[in-house]
Amino acid sequence: MKIRWLGHACFLLETEKFKIITDPFNKEVGYPVINVTADVVTISHDHWDHNAAQLVGGSPMIIDQEGSFTYQEIQIKGIGSYHDDVQGKKRGTNIMYKISTEGMTLLHLGDLGHLLSDQQVREIGEIDILFLPVGGNYTIDAREAYKITELLKPRIIIPMHFKTPAISFDIDPVEAFTGYFEKVIKKPFLQIDELSPDYSTQVIVLDYPVN
Numbered sequence: 284m285k286i287r288w289l290g291h292a293c294f295l296l297e298t299e300k301f302k303i304i305t306d307p308f309n310k311e312v313g314y315p316v317i318n319v320t321a322d323v324v325t326i327s328h329d330h331w332d333h334n335a336a337q338l339v340g341g342s343p344m345i346i347d348q349e350g351s352f353t354y355q356e357i358q359i360k361g362i363g364s365y366h367d368d369v370q371g372k373k374r375g376t377n378i379m380y381k382i383s384t385e386g387m388t389l390l391h392l393g394d395l396g397h398l399l400s401d402q403q404v405r406e407i408g409e410i411d412i413l414f415l416p417v418g419g420n421y422t423i424d425a426r427e428a429y430k431i432t433e434l435l436k437p438r439i440i441i442p443m444h445f446k447t448p449a450i451s452f453d454i455d456p457v458e459a460f461t462g463y464f465e466k467v468i469k470k471p472f473l474q475i476d477e478l479s480p481d482y483s484t485q486v487i488v489l490d491y492p493v494n
Contacts, residue, residue, distance in 0.1 A: 284385055286412075286473040288489035290314030291332055291450070292393060292443050294414060295321070298385050301357060304343070305380070305391045305414070306333040313450040315492045323354050325380045327393025328366055349378055358383040362406055366421075367396040374421070379407070387411045387478060390435070394422045394444065404434050411478050413437035416444035418454030425459035438478055440486045447491060457488055 285297040291314060292306040304321040308314065312332050320340035326347040327333055336345050344354050349361040360381040366374035374396060382389045389412040399407070413435060416422035422444055423431065432440055445457040461467045464486045471490045 284387065284475055286441070286475070286489070288441070288443065288472075288491050289317060289319075290447075290491040292327070292391070292414070292416065293317065293333075294391070294441075294443075295319055296382070296389070298357070301355060301384075303357070303382065304339050306393060307335045307339055308332045309335040309338065315494050323357065323359070325359065325361075325382075325391065326378075327380070327391070328375060328377045330374075330394070333394065346380070347378070356384060362403065364393075364395055364399075364403065365397055366394050368398075379403075381407060381410065385476075387475075390414065390437070392416060392431075395431075396422055398423070398427055399431055399434060407435060410435055410437050412439040412441065412475075414441050414443050417442040417457060417460035418445035418452070419459075420454050421452070422454075425455060425463070428460050429463045432484075436484070438484055439473075439475070440484065441473070442486070442488060449491065449493070461486060461488065 287295040294305045296303040302321040303323045310316045317338045321343045324336045324343045324345045349363045352359045362379045364377045365371040366377045377393045380391045388410045390410045391414045417428040446454045467486045469488045
């Protein structure tokens with residue numbers, strides 16, 4: 284599997300046969316406009332910086348709700364949550380997506396705005412790769428994100444939704460989160476085909492495209 288960060292909360296996940304896009308954004312976000320085709324698009328919530336499925340080429344299966352879904356050998360589970368810490372009263376609901384394919388399990392938290400409950404942690408179960416927002420203000424902040432990594436214990440942690448020169452959002456830079464870890468790896472993309480049982484937890488910050 285190859286994982287590329289397209290900016291904000293949008294990732295391109297390429298398996299041997301299929302492509303998945305998470306939370307596509309429109310051009311106002313500031314990152315280069317999405318110009319890819321995909322087989323599946325997941326949308327965590329209906330805000331303009333996460334729901335631009337119309338920009339994704341092809342005729343993808345669009346998933347924007349809770350429940351269990353299947354595309355070929357890809358299993359996707361949408362788990363309900365909130366975009367804030369007052370049960371959606373400020374910003375509405377949010378869907379976390381657990382994606383299982385090629386022997387790995389990934390979890391995209393969308394714009395999660397609160398710490399996970401014990402029930403949510405149980406429903407999520409074991410995961411290999413975690414995509415989590417860390418910038419605060421509109422989502423969980425760095426401290427809360429770190430607490431979630433301790434709860435879920437993923438093998439790979441990929442931060443998202445943080446301040447970069449490309450966007451004007453009032454959110455914190457990634458260093459607020461990565462400062463909790465002794466070692467942080469930076470990569471242009473992540474190519475991973477298998478996770479061995481003794482794979483230790485890694486924090487990986489991916490590069491985003493520039494205009």
